[in-house]
Amino acid sequence: MAFEGLAERLQGTLNKIRGKGKVSEADVKEMMREVRFALLEADVNFKVVKEFITSVKERAVGQEVLKSLTPGQQVIKVVNEELTALMGGEQSKIAVANKPPTIVMMAGLQGAGKTTTTAKLANHLRKKHNRKPLMVAADIYRPAAIKQLETLGKQLDIPVFSMGDQVSPVEITKNALAKAKEEHHDYVLIDTAGRLHVDEDLMKELDDIKALADPDEILLVVDAMTGQDAVNVAESFNERLGITGIVLTKLDGDTRGGAALSVKAVTGTPIKFAGMGEKVDALEPFYPDRMASRILGMGDVLTLIEKAQTNVDEAKAKELERKMRTNELTFDDFLEQLEQVKSMGPLDELLGMLPGAGKMKGMKNIQVDDKQLVHVEAIVKSMTKAEKQDPAIINSSRRRRIAKGSGTSVQEVNRLIKQFSEMKKMMKQMTGMQKGKGKKKGGFKLPFM
Structure with a gap:
């Protein structure tokens, strides 16, 4: 974080x-x-x-x-x-126009991740709010910007309006708005041009697009890793354009985070979204109260629950609970759960959302290496169906074969099998506790329930 x-x-x-x-x-x-x-x-x-x-x-x-x-x-x-x-007090939601489409103008300097963020926001609006967005490729200056947005649009199956790099951004915007009304899109996301620094030519073009489109939102994309410079950029854009919201990118990086704590106070403009990774779904609404709790080590259980609800299959979770109760857990189940946990994001980020995780014994200096999960996955996938169902049959020769097949060492295979065995014992104890206390108020519950 x-x-x-x-x-x-x-x-x-x-x-x-x-x-x-x-x-x-x-x-x-x-x-x-x-x-x-x-x-x-x-x-x-x-x-x-x-x-x-x-x-x-x-x-x-x-x-x-x-x-x-x-x-x-x-x-x-x-x-x-x-x-x-x-950081703003409460969550600031993205605007919804009284009469569709809602027009969102995306602005920012080169390198802040504006084009990628445009695609992430379109994906967020479609998945979380059931909207029908149209992305507009109006950055005609940066090499491959149009191609990048078209590629992301294809990947997400979200339409992109483009007219190449020989037509003015204002003309592109004008035609895109007509297209959006014709095809009944309820959001139009305009990916405008960026520069390496704020200059008059850039601002004049953005002024012209703003005058034509009359956007409901002007979102400024800023790189959290640039620290105080991000705040200065936000101030400059706000003075000229009157931005309505900020998207902080690379908030998952190893940075000091001063931008997120300063930008709202300096500009008066709320942070609406935070980019938490490179994947197209790694964009989260910004909740000041949740972020404050995470900074102070109080965890962020609500975001953790939301991630789980989005990525964890409820029916599979119930079946897993049944297997844990009856001690039928197999390596196939383990692999399935591993996939679902991986889809929720980096493990160290998930651990950071647990209240008091930083104070738990052994947690403070723990380094969660997501690459290690790749080794675990390779080991399990190198097992036969019978071995996954009954690890007790995995003798020394089988362990050597699994190690060779997964590109790992016998020691790593031994360690995983031992950990799996210990986990099954622990889960049996936990379900036993639940069985004994389940009817009492405040009884023990399984972590994922």
Whole structure:
């Protein structure tokens, strides 16, 4: 996650105050000094940091906090609420025009991922909102931009309107809008040109497209990895175009994350979406409260549930539960579950959504290597049908054959078989606990139920 360094520092700072029975103004002052350093180090705008610290301090030293039964937790609650407010307070949804189509103008500099984000947004609108989008290839300057959008459109089975690179973007937009009305599209996403930097020619062209299309949304795509520069770019575009929303790309990268914490406060424009990977479905609505919780180590269970609902087959999950209860779990089931978990996203990101995961024993320094899953998958696929059904028959010669067939070592094969056996034992214990407590209120439940 983009905020990994910031999250670690903030959680470490807040943990010092969390369990205190009594908190003084001096404690709060010391904590806020460390929070200030953490935010500045994360490349958050210094004016934003100053205002944030002032707001938190004013609330945290109030009598209702310092004299409460759990002052440490109350201070953390204040930090969480102010962090949420800093990023926009509540989710800002994409506009819906009273009379279709809803016109969305996509803007941004080259390299921010604008064209890819246009396709991701079209895919999101179709899958999550059952819309019928039309993408418009109006970037006639960047080599292969039109081809890239057409390729993505073909991959997603979403139509792309293009007229080549010899027609003006304004003319392309005009014809695209006519086409959208004719074919009853309810969203039109215009992929406009970008530049390496903000210049007058770019802004004049965007002004002309805006004047013609009268867009319901002007979404600015900015690269979260550029830190404070992303905020400066957003400010420039906002002053000229009056942007209505921001899409932060590469928020899954190893970056300091200052852009996400600064951009709303500096521009007054909400972050509407976040790009969380390269796949066409790796675009998520931006929830300030959920992001604040993740930064503070409180997890993000709602997003985790939504990912599970989207990617996990309910019927298969129920069948898996039955097999776990009767101790019939096989390597085929294991492989199926592995595929479903992989489709939810990187494992370290999923673990980060679990409340308190960072404080769990052994979790803090865990490095989840998604490539390791490829090895696991190869090992299981190198087994015969009989071996997958009954791992007990896998003797030493079979293990050597499986290792050779999967391009792994015998040690890796041994380790997986042992882990699978231990997992089955653990699941048997868990289902036993559930059977004993299932009728009681608050009884133990399986993790995926």
